[in-house]
Amino acid sequence: MYAYDEIDRTLVNERVSEFRDQVKRRLSGELTEDEFKILRLQNGVYLQLHAYMFRVAIPYGTLASNQLRALAHVARKYDRGYGHFTTRQNIQFNWIKLAELPDALADLAEVGIHAMQTSGNNMRNVTSDQWAGVAPGEIEDPRIWSELIRQHTTLHPEFSFLPRKFKIAITASDHDRAAIKIHDIGLKLIKNEKGETGFEVLVGGGLGRTPFIGKTIKHFVHGRDILSYIEAILRVYNQYGRRDNIYKARIKILVHELGIEKFSREVEEEWQQIRNSSLQIDDEVVEDIRSRFTYPAYEKLPHMPDELRQAAADPDFEAWRKNSVAPHKVQGYSIVTISLKPIGAPPGDATAEQMDALADLADKYSFGEIRVGHEQNLALPHVAKRDLPALWKALDKLGLATPNVNLITDIIACPGLDYCSLANARSIPIAQELTRRFANHELANLIGRLHINISGCINACGHHHVGHIGILGVEKNGEEVYQITIGGRADESAALGNLIGPGVKFDEVADVVEDIVEAYLALRERPEELFMDTVKRLGVEPFKERVYATR
Amino acid sequence: MTSPLEQKKIKIAGPSVVTANRTWDGIVVYRTAAKSWSADLSEAAIVRNSDEAKALLAESVADDVGAIGPYIAPVQVGADGKVEPGNLREQIRRTGVTIGQPVQV
Numbered sequence: 001m002y003a004y005d006e007i008d009r010t011l012v013n014e015r016v017s018e019f020r021d022q023v024k025r026r027l028s029g030e031l032t033e034d035e036f037k038i039l040r041l042q043n044g045v046y047l048q049l050h051a052y053m054f055r056v057a058i059p060y061g062t063l064a065s066n067q068l069r070a071l072a073h074v075a076r077k078y079d080r081g082y083g084h085f086t087t088r089q090n091i092q093f094n095w096i097k098l099a100e101l102p103d104a105l106a107d108l109a110e111v112g113i114h115a116m117q118t119s120g121n122n123m124r125n126v127t128s129d130q131w132a133g134v135a136p137g138e139i140e141d142p143r144i145w146s147e148l149i150r151q152h153t154t155l156h157p158e159f160s161f162l163p164r165k166f167k168i169a170i171t172a173s174d175h176d177r178a179a180i181k182i183h184d185i186g187l188k189l190i191k192n193e194k195g196e197t198g199f200e201v202l203v204g205g206g207l208g209r210t211p212f213i214g215k216t217i218k219h220f221v222h223g224r225d226i227l228s229y230i231e232a233i234l235r236v237y238n239q240y241g242r243r244d245n246i247y248k249a250r251i252k253i254l255v256h257e258l259g260i261e262k263f264s265r266e267v268e269e270e271w272q273q274i275r276n277s278s279l280q281i282d283d284e285v286v287e288d289i290r291s292r293f294t295y296p297a298y299e300k301l302p303h304m305p306d307e308l309r310q311a312a313a314d315p316d317f318e319a320w321r322k323n324s325v326a327p328h329k330v331q332g333y334s335i336v337t338i339s340l341k342p343i344g345a346p347p348g349d350a351t352a353e354q355m356d357a358l359a360d361l362a363d364k365y366s367f368g369e370i371r372v373g374h375e376q377n378l379a380l381p382h383v384a385k386r387d388l389p390a391l392w393k394a395l396d397k398l399g400l401a402t403p404n405v406n407l408i409t410d411i412i413a414c415p416g417l418d419y420c421s422l423a424n425a426r427s428i429p430i431a432q433e434l435t436r437r438f439a440n441h442e443l444a445n446l447i448g449r450l451h452i453n454i455s456g457c458i459n460a461c462g463h464h465h466v467g468h469i470g471i472l473g474v475e476k477n478g479e480e481v482y483q484i485t486i487g488g489r490a491d492e493s494a495a496l497g498n499l500i501g502p503g504v505k506f507d508e509v510a511d512v513v514e515d516i517v518e519a520y521l522a523l524r525e526r527p528e529e530l531f532m533d534t535v536k537r538l539g540v541e542p543f544k545e546r547v548y549a550t551r
Numbered sequence: 552m553t554s555p556l557e558q559k560k561i562k563i564a565g566p567s568v569v570t571a572n573r574t575w576d577g578i579v580v581y582r583t584a585a586k587s588w589s590a591d592l593s594e595a596a597i598v599r600n601s602d603e604a605k606a607l608l609a610e611s612v613a614d615d616v617g618a619i620g621p622y623i624a625p626v627q628v629g630a631d632g633k634v635e636p637g638n639l640r641e642q643i644r645r646t647g648v649t650i651g652q653p654v655q656v
């Protein structure tokens with residue numbers, strides 16, 4: 001866990017008072033909506049179809065149990081008893097009243113939670129690997145650097161009025177769980193030959209209307225130079241970014257139009273001027289941040305405790321363990337992913353009761369810590385293996401032990417037309433129907449790893465471009481129509497999916513996905529060949545044939 | 552449903568209303584003939600040509616404290632005079648999400 005210092009606490013509290021005053025002036029008519037909009041967006045407040053939406057940051061996906069309880073409290077007191085975890089390590093409340101928002105923010109501030117920079121054209125919540133600090137083989141805890149960047153960029157005037165929103169993600173593992181290649185800046189922690197810590201820097205990734213996979217702009221930037229390097233990128237962006245056209249304003253378009261070579265030359269020039277400035281980070285600063293992250297006092301535990309051996313006889317436990325439990329860097333411990341994808345339910349939603357109960361389980365079994373991942377699931381990062389059977393039973397009672405992590409029913413979906421004012425089509429009911437179609441666990445397991453991503457419009461909040469199967473809702477003559485792509489991926493081998501053919505109607509989407517999956521099962525060479533590999537080997541054609549032959 | 556937030560020209564194809572979200576709590580409201588807002592679609596002022604629509608919208612926009620983001624939305628008026636939303640988006644705004652919420656209200 002990270003302990004905020006006095007500066008952070010003051011900042012968060014001052015922000016609440018400031019916003020309280022702004023809301024008051026808005027409600028009295030002193031501020032017009034035009035004047036207020038930018039202020040509310042800087043505090044995570046959007047307007048959706050039915051109500052305001054309130055987006056709260058969970059920096060680098062780390063939550064303490066008391067913070068999760070505070071989120072449950074907000075859900076219960078100010079909203080309709082649930083919250084929605086998003087793909088950017090945020091939580092959204094869908095039914096909040098503007099007049100009550102300052103109170104909700106004040107309650108969250110008590111536990112160090114805020115909504116700064118969760119919307120608007122600024123530097124957004126810096127995201128990271130939800131297994132940070134516990135993943136085996138990680139270079140070092142990427143949250144130290146996420147926090148450094150968070151501190152530097154929070155309310156930084158130069159980054160508060162960018163041409164468009166700006167998103168950074170950091171990973172420190174070879175397997176990328178933070179989707180760094182689809183962020184404006186992606187950072188991968190590495191060591192150079194001298195054993196010094198630094199970053200491979202990627203730039204220009206992003207989805208939306210014009211999707212791009214990020215490109216490496218520099219193979220190694222020393223840790224002490226990372227702030228000046230990011231600042232150099234942002235300065236070039238601030239200078240050339242297309243403020244005149246919202247569709248061309250993201251850095252990905254600039255990188256694409258200038259070309260990565262020219263863009264990197266510009267950045268290099270800028271960087272040389274500011275590199276040896278006060279932006280150079282002293283080791284003490286990094287060490288100070290490092291010292292504020294506390295790690296549990298792990299016990300020395302056996303690799304295979306009796307409790308686990310005995311529980312292995314229960315096939316239901318085993319089904320859950322195989323998909324939800326991952327190795328931890330400390331022997332005797334595991335990382336447990338909590339599926340927020342029960343069959344038939346909206347992906348990523350958790351009720352206040354579930355959040356409270358999970359906070360209790362985190363206290364009991366995970367040193368009071370919870371993580372939030374971009375797949376819209378949660379995790380308990382430090383569970384002793386001997387506790388896994390008891391934890392599983394408790395999670396099952398809460399409806400939080402669906403054994404489908406990374407399987408076809410572990411769907412990422414945006415709110416779509418049920419909530420979002422920008423939507424063209426619904427996403428959540430498509431996800432619900434798909435989970436019902438593949439509810440049979442044996443079938444889902446037989447299919448193996450397969451990610452479905454659904455967005456309700458081209459903004460791509462559901463990351464449809466990088467879904468193994470991607471579903472995009474569009475509108476045609478007043479009707480919801482869905483375009484389907486296959487072959488995308490969001491990990492270290494990130495790729496954009498390819499369209500399989502004309503769009504299909506709302507009622508047909510689940511049938512089409514079933515056809516694609518049946519085609520895959522028939523085409524794969526062996527059971528271990530994952531959907532992605534079959535698509536890579538054979539391309540789109542055989543799937544297209546299967547889907548459209550009878551349509 | 553192409554978002555009406557992208558609505559540039561005012562061109563209406565049939566009976567329409569002006570809808571927005573109430574400022575203090577965000578709920579869906581409709582502009583009434585009495586120059587006020589109502590959460591009940593049946594109380595909405597119905598406009599039938601673009602001049603009427605323009606006038607109703609202008610008057611709604613001016614009431615910035617009452618509601619935010621006003622725009623013109625299509626409705627269907629039945630033979631019995633009953634008013635229904637004219638597309639799926641407006642249907643969802645009126646009756647709520649189509650998916651069942653995790654916690655019933």
Ligand code: HEM
Pocket residue numbers: 046048053085086087088092164165182183205206207208209250413414415419420421422459460461462
């Ligand atoms: C319902 C309220 C929401 C609104 C109004 C909204 C709006 C937008 C817009 C306009 C963009 C495109 C920005 C651009 O390309 O310049 C965007 C991108 C994005 N949104 Fe949302 N969003 C909403 C909810 C969500 C949710 C619930 C999630 C997570 C599940 C999410 C995750 C993202 C992500 C990851 C992107 C980046 C895609 C990219 O790289 O271009 N958003 N959002």
Ligand code: SF4
Pocket residue numbers: 414415416417420421422423424455456457458459460461462
């Ligand atoms: S992808 Fe479109 S419909 Fe979905 S949440 Fe984002 S803006 Fe809304």
